[in-house]
Amino acid sequence: MKTLGAGTVLASFAGTPLLRNFAQAATTGASIESLRANAGRWIASTCQGCTSWCPVQLRVIGNHVVDVRGNPHSKANHGKICPRPHLAIQQMYDPDRIKMPMKRTNPKKGRGEDPGFVPISWDEAIGTIADKMMELRANDETHKYLFMRGRYSYLRDIIYSAMPKVFGSPNGISHSAICAEAEKFGPYYTEGFWDYRDYDLENTRYVLCWGADPLASNRQVPHAINVWSKVREQAGIAVIDPRLSATAAKADHWLPIIPGEDGALAVAIAHVILSAGLWSREFVGDFKDQQNRFIPGESVDETLFNEVHTHGVVKWWNLELKDRTPEWASERTGLPAEQIRKVAIEFASAAPRAISWLSPGAAMQARGGYSAMAAHALNGLVGSVDHLGGTLQKTKVVAEDIPDFSDYIDELAAKNGKQKKIDQRGRLEFPALKSGKSGGGVVTNNTADAILNEDPYDIKVAIACWSNFAFSCSGSDRWERALAKIPFFAHITTNASETTQFADIVLPAAHQIAEKWSFLKNKQNLHGYSSLTEPAVKPIWDVRQDETEIPWMLAEALAERGFDNLHRYYKNEFADPETGKKPSNGSEFALAAVKMLTRPCWDSSHADHGKYGDALQGWDEFAEKGVWNSKRYQTQEKWGHFKTATGKFEFYSETLKKALEGHAKKNGTNVDAVMAATNYLARGEQAFYPHFEPALRHGDAEQFPFIFFEHRSRLNREGRSANCTWYQEHKNADPGDENWDDVLKMNPVDAARLGLKNKDSVRVTSPSGAITVHLKLWEGVRPGTVAKCYGQGHWAYGRVAAADFKHHQPLGGNNNELLPAEYERLSGSTARHGGTTRVQVTKIA
Template sequence: MKRTNPAKGRGVDPKFVPITWNEALNTIADKMMELRKSGESEKYMLLRGRYSYMRDVIYDVMTKVYGSPNNISHSSLCAEAENFGAYYTEGMWGYRDYDVSNSKYVVMWGCDPLNSNRMVPAIIKRFGDMLDNATVAVVDPRMQTTATKAHEWLPIIPGQDGALATAFAHVILTEGLWSKEFVGDFKDGKNLFKAGQIVDEAAFSEKETHGLVKWWNLELKDRTPEWAAPLTGIPKEQIIRVAKGMGKAAPNVAVWLGPGAAMQVRGGYSAMAVHALNGLLGAVDNVGGTLGGAKQAANSMPKLDKYLDETAKKHGKMKKIDQRGAKALPALNGGKSGGGSIANNVATGMLEKNPYEIKMAIGYMNNFTFSCTGAQRWEKAMEQLPFFAHITTNASEMTQYADIVLPARITMFEKWAYVKQKQNRYAHVALIQPVVEPMWDVKHDETEIPFLIAEKLKERGFSNLYDCLVNEYKDPETGLSPRTGQEFALYSVKYYTHPAWSAAGAKIGDKINGWDDYRQRGVWNSNPYEYKQRWGGKFKTVTKKFEFYSETLKKALKGHAEKHKTDTDDILKTCNYTAKGEHAFVPHYEPPFRHGEVKEYPFAFIDYKSRLNREGRSQNLPWYYE
């Protein structure tokens, strides 16, 4: 569809009219070439929401070869603060796996795995056995699906997760319930962890961890259940009961950290505090605990160097529109200043034209004018955006700002793609394949549409993207290059999944006899994840150990501070954290950041994912919930 009303705004009728795919693609290619010819390719932006692992083509390949730094993922809206917790304790930036089949105590913290987790069927299958074999506790303000069936529900006051986590840690230490095998012990065997008392660091001998006594002295010694109860709304008796339950079940404990505990201002330290419990209990990489992930049989994105011209090399290195790495926006993904996305700040960057103006954007599987906090900023930003193309399965709030609307195939039923996942010690490479013919004239969002755009760009004298796609994404069975968008959709998924259905995959998992066999099976499964494979100094942290005192975070914060010619205390203050000095490097309690006085605004809004969404996009349709 094409917009015929130049005015944009909330409630403004776009007056869309039907057009051909040819006209739509020509319009998009013309806009892209205009920016390239004027030396402004950085002013093109790609916005993605949820995605399959065919994302590389539209998100990375097309954007980078074209010559823009602005491929912006939704990840900071999704789970980056959650990942912060695992990375700055055990060095893993990503979702953890949980060995729930062998757990004796499971804490679902800020998540609802029976309702909206990526692996809902896997948890439903195992949940009956979990209830029989383990104690299940749920920490969530809302009586959600998993909480209704759990043995313990802890209806925490929103934002107080760090208080509860540090109180649990306090009880585990004062009761002597930490894992001696993983953490270590006092040299004389006498427990010196007493409420309010400083402990000599030299008295404790650590094994697989770093900085336990520092953590106690800086934070935990005063975090008693009596202190936490009024903050969290959880009775001290329940805090003690759950903490002791975890300690007695250790190391077969899984503290399942979800976004509810972390995806908020000051949430990074809450995530660290919650995840640190796994280290304290010796559950990391252990039976019934929290795990890394087994190797997955899939190819990486091809190297792009030979397809990058001078424009792409120069403009692709410019600052991104989300302002990541600015003083107030460290985005410390992977320990690097500006290492991660800040999707919700894109609107601010667009409105401020800082570091420059965005003149053209393509979005897919996203609806930021609805799903982002402060959505009014997005409405204003989209109003002033000169050109926007939306690739979508359904008209949404964001679609109303589009100049061109490109209808996409439905992922579950009509599309070639694949996804990578893990659950209960096994990693998966699952094939998504068309099971019905589309009723309408729709196309693959992540593969077919970029290929068709590449053809149009080639017609206009820029063939680099087309050359990359036809040369690098050949059919691994025949060696043929794709000639059409639909062939590219098929060949590209065969390229990425080739290890799963070849000898490479058989070395680390299922033996699958070629593409046809893979299509019939629909999934490749790994060999089971090996326990304790990161013990013995193999954690990807600065110390190579599980860090209660995070040298990894210390290095990252200092690096960001030096970049801005200041110190870590100033950075923390700028980012609205209360910690100072050494306190900044341990998991600790931060009081919730909120606008307005509690007396004037007594309620805290808690959102949740509908069980109907399955990680998909949504929009403001009240009947959807009826």
């Protein structure tokens, strides 16, 4: 990193006037260390390189960010960071960033078409968008406006909720379902908690990782890195992953499972725990005569068991677990029965200080909802739910919501705002059962098909913000066609990504790390936190803050054209809490909004001030420290009143039963029909408890002999790192990967059979598409499978990310050109894990 900092990166900035002093310093022998030793100031911010959103500080010298570190005031991440925040500096100073608004001059849209972008003013860009939106109002078609959200802060509802609804559209579509909604499905339908969990790593005695890679690419990476040596000393570690991940390399057990068979392993572990008598008597309960009647293959009389804080453990045994032996699971998972039994006994013996760490790898599968339930149910069996050393929910993080905007919704907006959402959530085949509600979630990836089929209607105007669905969604070719079909599309972004190539107007976004006001909420290390981002430097280019300045400017333009509702809402309902001053421009609006929504953190007159955590004395202290910390999580307070239908931890989910029956009734059918429509095999009562479902795969095994699976990079900042030289130069930080390359990892046993050699150029073909990459022979992948990291394969985004940006030639291959548009439909999630597709691998002569 040191070498790159003084050489490659600074040289690339030599032509940028405001950074020329850095380049001169490099050529005259000055080092990064000497620059850092100069007078400077540390300004608080937040890293958004993953969903941990860690509090950080930026070293600013003059008007330049030169360094980043963890925020020492943060109790969540120990004042430490992982590698990702460092790449944010390269992202911010990327010479390939969009520097000014642009408009399209080539009406033809498609990969290979040059958009013919030319610079325009902000007034022209915003005015053009406003004109197109006003055409919708004139034609009573406001519902045909679509807003697509990617990465966001907690100022999101200004642009994501208020703007569409006041304008008159139901269509705010978030990226959530391509991220992890199926992961939340398991904990919700067992303990009533729809969110990511926290984990008491400091006190745990066992960590069972279901595809999770805490040291590299799962959530809470800085916290995990900081405490993992202690975890390694005091706890057993088992990692279930077909790839030898960074965490697996440091584990006691690596279980290279056949992708998509996590559910079989989870129910087999549950079988061992019960049959061995290792469940938690304190949490689950016991037989009345204290004799273990969980005998393999035999049913149990439910009346003989007294449950305490759980519901349906005996029913679960009778209906699912009694025959799910390790030997049975071994045939499906490809793991030795004795290893399954050993890990199960070790995990339960360490309980209740044990963690079954559910991740997207075991959940974001076509039939992953029940795998997610089964993996999380293990925490219930051993009593580690909401327990010291176990898996936890979250503390309260104080914040305000945006002001109510219902008074600004006119008759037209009220009528069209009730139209069906474009992603088809709530239909029979897409329950999207977020928090128990039919259609309560989002089906992000299905939006492309809905646009193409004009079902439930056509989309005429769309805006996307910090999202690149043409790259990041499986079946990405559908998104290219869908974006080309929309008559008018505007993209708010930092770089000209694949999605940008289809835009009519491009708006340059301020970079999140140092050019905008916002705040984030999250949790790590038994603390919740609210963390600020601040405009630490004046932007070099003519950019605007995406969630505040741009909607303000658009509201002004709409007002000039006769629709002032949105502008009146922003101007009248937002005010600086300290001065009472109402905003008169976009930058004042941004500051007023962040101060309003974070007011409980710093305003001593607020009812919640100091009640749940830090009692910061005034806005200036909050802005200086940059983070508000909650009180430390108190365990076992959820016992006895989980937010489920029974108030207990549910092995037989009455909560899911209620949700499925409600969805079936809404669609005029029964639960079995829902299961059939969602590609599940469960029928009858099986739909209401965690159970094994065989993996759903695309492709015939003879034609496509390898199961394809992907993994994440420890250097990838939400899929936006590929244009950073540091990312490419250090790609081998991901086990099995190569610097400045994109490789398909194959076990040498398979390669020898096919006559393939290391570094061969190969074509990887699935039923959905094909890519060309280099082959890497590596023993860290299970035979019969091939693995590839996600993040490469950009045909746009910049001169580093693409092999030839001008001619739309990718560097490597995009996994989403191989993966089909498949779903875990109960949650609405994209099924991007679990070996959803098979592939063939052929050498390119």
